[in-house]
Amino acid sequence: MxxxxxxxxxxxxxxxxxxxxxxxxxxxxxxxxxxxxxxSATLNIAVTGETGSGKSSFVNAFCGVAADAPGAARTGVTETTLEATAYSHPRIPRVTLWDLPGIGTPAFQPETYLEHVGLLQYDFFIIIAAGRFKEHHVQLARAITEAGKRFYFIWNKVDNDLDASFRRRSSKGVTEADVLGQIREGCEGNLRRAGLQDANVFLLSCFQLQSFDFPRLQATVVRELESHKRHVFLLSLPNLSxxxxxxxxxxxxxxxxxxxxxxxxxxxxxxxxxxxxxxxxxxxxxxxxxxxxxxxxxxxxxxxxxxxxxxxxxxxxxxxxxxxxxxxxxxxxxxxxxxxxxxxxxxxxxxxxxxxxxxxxxxxxxxxxxxxxxxxxxxxxxxxxxxxxxxxxxxxx
Structure with missing residues (x-):
């Protein structure tokens, strides 16, 4: 017809x-x-983690902007975020990524951190770690869970981990999948021992966002968000597949x-x-x-x-x-x-x-x-x- x-x-x-x-x-x-x-559906995503883990780089990569672009999140090896800073998505302004102050600094107090950054305004948290898994990652993840919020744990700079691992290893036959599996198992094991049995761990490189676990992160968040927020999140995603x-x-x-x-x-x-x-x-x-x-x-x-x-x-x-x-x-x-x-x-x-x-x-x-x-x-x-x-x-x- x-x-x-x-x-x-x-x-x-x-x-x-x-x-x-x-x-x-x-x-x-x-x-x-x-x-x-x-x-009118809005989405507020909190991005937190230790100093130097790549929080700001993640915000920029997700929004599809270069680090030196106007309005981009400031990046650096020292803590550049002292207060929660909002970055509206350039294409979908109803999506806001919040670059939160770093954890693991002398000023970080897990008991008051979430209250300080305004826990209730965020739909979910992205916890970013790199280099070493530390106790404050567990403290923050547990506090977020106890507050009734969802978090996604990201191990960032995994490309650096791969390079370092292959430089250190003299034995043959070790594959990229082997190294990634060890990193993932280490993070998941630490979280499980802290009582966080269902924690999601994703391995990422903000400079190779199309690689590693970013597509799985996208799919997981889409599956777990409620309908209208799922819609606006989907529209904000970079086209990587x-x-x-x-x-x-x-x-x-x-x-x-x-x-x-x-x-x-x-x-x-x-x-x-x-x-x-x-x-x-x-x-x-x-x-x-x-x-x-x-x-x-x-x-x-x-x-x-x-x-x-x-x-x-x-x-x-x-x-x-x-x-x-x-x-x-x-x-x-x-x-x-x-x-x-x-x-x-x-x-x-x-x-x-x-x-x-x-x-x-x-x-x-x-x-x-x-x-x-x-x-x-x-x-x-x-x-x-x-x-x-x-x-x-x-x-x-």
Missing amino acids: SRLLSISEAEVVEMTRVLRSRVVTDVVTQVQDMLNQLD SAVVEEKKMALRGAVWRRAIEACLTTVTTSDGCRGAVPLLMTILTSYQRSFGLDSESLQQLATLTGNSYQVLQKNVHSTTGQELSEMKVQAMLNEIAATQQTVASYLEERVPVLGTVASSGVVFAASFYLLTSALNDLSQDATRVMNVALGLSVTG
């Missing part, structure tokens, strides 16, 4: 439930409330029908037809670009971090919706799609009758749904191409 019918039966059922439950004026409020819950890109697409795809209804409802009080939905759709498409790291600022940051040319990365953005947007361009795309969606609009009116009352023949909804769905497919493909080139996994064609 037309390309648009990639809309699932479950989505039709959910639309029907929502739209039939209210008169048109209440539909606006109900749909907007759903979107507000999604759009095709799996992450696909998860971002699916997270955004879950709200497409709501976005399309929102666009449809913007035309209720106007006689502009599809034209009345263009400003909102342009805003949504621009947010999609940022989520996939395809806006100009994100591409420039990625080029700086990976040593690539911005022009080379931008060249791999092939889709129309990945390019610079204008209302005229969005209007043209929407008009082209709307011309083919009358059959789909009639089908949806039969299944969800209120659509016919909120916009002429449901065409605005049908066209908006198709435009946003197609954009997500195209942008995810662009993001994968850009990622592969940036990480040296493929060459430009």
